[in-house]
Structures are given as structure tokens and as C-alpha cells.
Amino acid sequence: MPELPEVETVKRSLAPFIIGREIKAIEFYRPNIRNQLPFDKITKCQDAKILEVKRLAKYLVINLSTSYSLIIHLGMTGKIYFEPHDYILKKHDHVKITLDHGSIIFNDTRRFGVFDIISSSEIEKNNYFKNIGLDPLVKEFNSEYLKDKLKKRSLAIKAALMDNAVVVGVGNIYASESLFLARINPLIKASMLNNDQLKKLVESIKIILLEAIEAGGSTIKDYKTPDGSSGYFQMKFKVYGKTTCQICQKKLQKIKIAGRTTYFCDTCQPE
DNA sequence: AGACGTACCTGACCGC
């Protein structure tokens, strides 16, 4: 459950539960996930107050009063639950952060996620965030910016959208959905898009992500349901996982681009 | 520098 809208939804759901609360303990239940878990930094969080919960790219950043920050990435299968003190650990629960009124649980089946503790002042230059592109929801993410980022790129536009150096947060589903809304063929070389297409694409990415955030928001209203995946934005997919084009009714194409399954309509998104 | 393949890991599903 890990594209920008999902992380944003988790952030919005989690924040009111935890801001202003104090960390009583952090426990790890295995040595590593994608990274080594930071056993040596647990003391940096002891009795720390949670000041702020932010989203940076697809990472959650939880700033603490001790000038350290928790960094969480959900990978492909990461989930975060807020649970009462009598919660019994489940399979693939890797981290428990105990607060005074309950615990934050980080669960990640495939362990592609990240949980780290780093100095707050070093976040920007940390490897997780070095060389990342703009967040698609800021106003500086516009067609001029995208044009500049893509001018020397010969890869398919769909692969370019998933490159975090170009723009962060756009994953495999939303790359396909945005290109469909913009009527742009995902195989077109990134540097070949004209100004109209760039404009339309920027617009489409913002629309799709904002709609998804809105739809995802109602999912995790009942935040205790560790269902995680759902959210009704799935029902709004136009091409991802679909077989028929909703515009022209023709059969959709399903191909691989840079190793990832890509859906599009070769009539509505011509080369 | 940029493009591409592969690795990381578990589980669900499908055909035999």
C-alpha cells in the first residue's frame, strides 16, 4: 500500500493519534528489514515528544523533541497500525513504538520497507533523500520543471515518471493512470513530449494523486482496521488492472516497461 | 550520465 496517496493517508490518519505524545519504548523483533534496524539509536528516542508527522517523497518522517526523526518507508507491503497496549503481535510485525496511550506497529511482509532513526538536521542530505525530484503536489512542479528534468532522458515517459530523481511519489499504478488521463502513450521517449503534453501530464498527475488522497482518506478513517490495502480509490482505476478502455471500449494493452506492468489504450493514447 | 537487468522477500494464485 505504498504510493504517495497511501503514505499521505497514513500520515493524516496517524498524526492526530500521536502528535504531542511521548515515546516510552521502541522494540525491534528482527535485526533488519531493507536496512539494519537502528538498535543503537533507540536511546535517542527515549521519552521524546512527537512534534510533527510529515511525508517526504514516500517516506513518513516523525520529528521528535530530541532532534532525532523516525524515518519510515512502507516498501511494497508495509503497514502501520495504532493499537492498544494489550495488542498481541502478529506475523511480520517488526517494530513497536510504545506511547502512553497505545502503540504504533510497523508490519511489513516482504520487508522492502525502511525504519530508521536519524538526526533531524541531517534529513535532507541523508541518502534516503539525496537527489530526489520535486513532490508532485507542490506548485513548483510544473511543465517547465518537468521539461528540464526530461530533456536528456531517452527512456519511456512511464519509466521516467517512476524515477524519483524526476518526481517523487508516482508509483506504478499512478504512472499508468496519469498517462491515460493525459492521453499520452507510456512508451513515448521522455524527451520527446511537446509542451502541450507536458502541461497535460503535470495537470493529470496532480488531479489523479489528489483524487486518490481524497478517496484513500475515507478508508483509514477507522484507523484500527489493519486492513491497510483498500481505500475506495481502487474503484476509480481507469486502466490499471483493467481490460477495456472506458472511453473507446477497445481492449487495453498490457505490457512491461522497465520491468513493470503497464496498462494503456493504444487508440486513446496513440504513439 | 543514463539505461537496463537483477536482487531483495513473502504470499497468493494458477495449472498440472
Add this chain to the structure above:
DNA sequence: TGCGGTCAGGTACGTC
């Protein structure tokens, strides 16, 4: 029921 293959919303790294 079991086995093997394939696939899954992400990212890092080696190689050409």
C-alpha cells in the same frame, strides 16, 4: 494436497 512458476503499489546496485 503439493509442486513449480508467475506475479505483486519499491528501491538499490552492478554493468554496459
